Amino acid sequence: MNYPNNIKKTIKNPLSHKNRGMDLEDELNLTNEYYLETNKALIYKKPTPIGVAKVSYSKEGKVIDRAFFKEPSTLDYNGLYRGKYIEFEAKVTELKTSFPLANIHAHQIHHLKKVIEHQGITFLIIKINGLVYLLTGDHFVDYLEKNNRKSIQYDYIKEKGYLIPYGFRPILDYLKIVDNIYFKEEA
C-alpha cells in the first residue's frame, strides 16, 4: 500500500492471526479461554508430563532443579462440553501433501480408540498448508485400518476433515464443527 509522500506503512490486521507468529497451541489456548469466559465449555490443555529428578527449596518455595519431559499417553486437550467428554490432539505439519503419523505416539492412538469405545468425543486438529482441519477419531482410525502408510495424505484430510475457519473471537471455533458432527440431532 502506498501512502502520500511514498511512506510505506504496514497495517496490522487484527483479524489475521496466521502471520502473527502465533502457533496452533496458542490459538487453541485462546479459543479455550474464550469458551471458559463465555461459559460454553470447560476445555484445558493438559500439562506436559514430566519426571522430576531433583528438587530444592528456596524462598519462593519448591524449585525443580532437574526434570525430563515424558511421552504423553493421552491426548493434549480434554474437557467437558454439553455434558460430554471431549479429548483431542492438535498438530502442525510443515509438509504440503501429507501429515506424518510419527506426530502421534502409539500410546495416544491406543488411547484415542479407547475414548471412542467409552463414548467420548475425540478428534485431531491438524494444521497443514496454513489451514486447520478437524479430523474425527472415527475417520482417523478408519484411515489407519485401511492404509499401511506412515502419513495421512492431505487429500484424505481435505475429503474427510472439516475446515475450521479462522475467526476473531474465538480464533478457531472448533466447537461449531463439533456441534454439527456430534450434536446434529439435538440442534
Next chain:
Amino acid sequence: MNYPNNIKKTIKNPLSHKNRGMDLEDELNLTNEYYLETNKALIYKKPTPIGVAKVSYSKEGKVIDRAFFKEPSTLDYNGLYRGKYIEFEAKVTELKTSFPLANIHAHQIHHLKKVIEHQGITFLIIKINGLVYLLTGDHFVDYLEKNNRKSIQYDYIKEKGYLIPYGFRPILDYLKIVDNIYFKEEA
C-alpha cells in the same frame, strides 16, 4: 499371634494397604490402572502443572534445568466413565475432627462448580482418620454455601459422604460408589 516355640511372626496381610506406606495418590493411581486394564474407565491423574524456566539439551534429549510448580486451577483426576465426564480431587488430612478447606484452592472450587453446571460428575475423595470418603460436588458446594467455616467437620463427611472400603483389586473401588450415586436409574 503365637507360633510353636514362642516364635513370633509378623504376617503381612495382602489385603491391608493402610500400613504399607502407600499414600492415597498411589492407591488411586493403582485403582485407575486397574480400571484401565479391565476397560472399565479411562481416568488419569493430570500432571502437576509446572513453569519451565530453563532447559538444555543432552544425549537423552531435552532436559529441564529449572522449573517451578504452579497452582492447579482444575482438579487432579479426570476422565471418562460410562460415557460421562468425571473429575475429582483427592486429599488427605491428619486432623481428626475436620478437613481444612485450605487444601482446596479457590480456583479449584470455582472449577468444580462449573463442572456441575456443565453436567459432569465431580466429587472429592477425602482420607480422614484412615478412612476414605467420597463427598459429592453437590454436598461440598452445599456445605460451603451454608457454613462460613475454614474446614469441613468430620461429622458432615461421615453423614453426607460415602465410605470407600479398602479392597484388593482395585484398592479403592470408588466407581462402585459413583454407580450408586450417578447411575442409579440405569442399574
